[in-house]
Amino acid sequence: TLGILPLGTGNLLARNLEIPIDDVHTTALLAVRGRVRRIDVGHLRLQHLNGTEADHAFLVIAGVGTDADLFDDTDEQLERRVGWLAYSEAGLRQLPGQRKRVSFQLGDGPWQTRRVRSVLFANCGKLQGLDFVPEAKLDDGILDAVVLSPRSAAGWVWIFLKTAFRAKNEIPVISFYKTKKVSLRCTEPMNTQIDGDPTGMVNTLQAWINPSALRIRTA
Numbered sequence: 374t375l376g377i378l379p380l381g382t383g384n385l386l387a388r389n390l391e392i393p394i395d396d397v398h399t400t401a402l403l404a405v406r407g408r409v410r411r412i413d414v415g416h417l418r419l420q421h422l423n424g425t426e427a428d429h430a431f432l433v434i435a436g437v438g439t440d441a442d443l444f445d446d447t448d449e450q451l452e453r454r455v456g457w458l459a460y461s462e463a464g465l466r467q468l469p470g471q472r473k474r475v476s477f478q479l480g481d482g483p484w485q486t487r488r489v490r491s492v493l494f495a496n497c498g499k500l501q502g503l504d505f506v507p508e509a510k511l512d513d514g515i516l517d518a519v520v521l522s523p524r525s526a527a528g529w530v531w532i533f534l535k536t537a538f539r540a541k542n543e544i545p546v547i548s549f550y551k552t553k554k555v556s557l558r559c560t561e562p563m564n565t566q567i568d569g570d571p572t573g574m575v576n577t578l579q580a581w582i583n584p585s586a587l588r589i590r591t592a
Contacts, residue, residue: 374588376404383569385433389497389511390591407590412511414586415496420577422562431496431567432587434506437557437578438491439470439521441564444571468526474560479518479552492557493519494580503536508549514584518550554581 378401379387379394387394390410392403415431429435472488479485495517498506509517523529528546535544562574 374409374590376407376590378404383501385500385568386497388501389433389499390589392592403592404590407592409588410512410591411585412587412589413496413514414583415494415516416581416583417494417565417567417572418579419565419572419575422574422576427572429567429572431494433497433568434493434495434500435565435567435580436491436493437475437559437563437565437575438473438489440491440493441566441571442470444566444569468529472522472524473563475557475563476560477518477520477555477557479550480554487520487522489520489522491519491521492555493521494555495519496582504539505536506549507539508551512585514553514582515551516553516555516580516582518552518555518580520548520550522546522548554579 377387377390377392378397379392380397384394387400393399412432415435417429417431417435419427419429421427470490472490474486474488475492476484476486477492493506495506495509497511498504498509498517506517506519521532523532523546531544532547534540535542535547556577556579558577559575562576565572565575565578
């Protein structure tokens, strides 16, 4: 059974589990005496450009595209000084850029081709106060795939406003899918990240969910 001491920059898993992030004494008690809950675990299999494969587990969000470029481009010294704000600075530099063509398959369904900036695979969806993937639940046995396809900075603003104001209406620059498994192919190499850690360039990957795979202590 896993206990959590939220001492990192984002503490995203702790936030999604509603574990207090500002009281180390309380979180230490929860880590050894909290109630036990089972949550899903995401898995990502990457096929790197040199032909090697790597399997990773994730608990919050993995992704391919601009989100991974953002984490790869974040200034580590700035992160140590200002924490999460360092990602915002890197994000502003990543706003310009071109969409890239990818093909993806949800489960055993047909392949779809889209021009995208990022494809995210969410086990849960709260990010720094924003409920970015409102339907994503840690224990629903479902992987939530999010396709981001803004053409410009205005598209990113549109996505932010929809998220911040929890708008229910669909917008063309972001799509949500529920599935058990996703396969993805890139026409040109794209960067990847797992729970905020850069994991290299790929041409293909597979993501899936392992339901109720982890026992965790929480409030």
